Amino acid sequence: MEEVKILFIVNPAAGGGKALKVWTKNIYPILEKKKIEFDYLFTKKPYDGFNLALEGIKKGYKKIVSVGGDGTVNEIVNAIMLQDIIDPIEISVGSIGSGSGNDWGKSVGIPTNFEEAVINLQKDNFILQDVGKVSYIQKGVEKTRYFVNVAGMGFDAEVTYRANKSKKRLFGKLSYSLILFSVLFSFEDPYVEIKIDGKKVYENQALTLNVGICRYSGGGMMLTPKAKYDDGLFDITVVDKISVGTILANLRKIYDGSFINHQAVKTFRGKSIEITSKEKLYLEADGESLGDSPLYFEIFPQRLKVLSG
């Protein structure tokens, strides 16, 4: 079988510089040692992942691998889904998780060991996963974005927005925790209405909402713990307005997903979701802050070829 040349797209800024180190010290030497056919490009600014992937597809690359976090994967996937040069399913995407949040790879079985991950890329083992598309408003203009992992609204999106804005990468998790607590004490729960597959299922003040294709997000949290990446359905988790005390008492349960058993948590499944809110409801998808409501989600079953274990 003829070996397909891999295009690596490296986000040197991901993980506060971790991805650059991983590329230089780990991945590049393994690729050379194993005499793997590859090319690589570095992103210089946000959205370069999209543009470089698009250029790569035009040049005929069919295996594109992200070296960075989930945000870099998201940009590459958007290029794959939006181009009309070849059927998206003929392109496969891989990831060397080296950002601050590498949650997507956990759900789809991408090895965390670099050598194993590279060996995997050489093989043609893949899974087909569902892809989500969300419409939202950004600065008064309607936009759409594809996503592969989890989208968050309300509290979740507010924390992501502030974390993305924060330059305090030096303290990693600590700064994220500080942001989380500051949002916790200032957050005003929006009043939201949710329709799933055309039917109203929820109307109340909500703390946070998540729409998941995969299970992990936010650095190991399980906000949609029962999501299956190829079942053609979104898993939706909504948390009612609750006290700060209740949030703090249940924080640990976010990491094993058992928080969904709490009476203030509602879970749903569906193919399309409409979310409206009286207040501005912020949206993030795959850890990227995107815009605000009204929101419309639709799912494309098994539309993405993922190089997996």
Ligand SMILES: Nc1ncnc2c1ncn2[C@@H]1O[C@H](COP(=O)(O)OP(=O)(O)OP(=O)(O)O)[C@@H](O)[C@H]1O
């Ligand atoms: N060269 C660059 N300099 C600065 N930002 C960049 C560069 N290339 C890409 N980006 C942006 O970096 C962001 C984060 O990327 P990614 O998620 O891969 O890394 P991360 O460190 O894991 O971040 P996150 O904490 O969001 O998961 C993306 O929004 C992307 O557009």
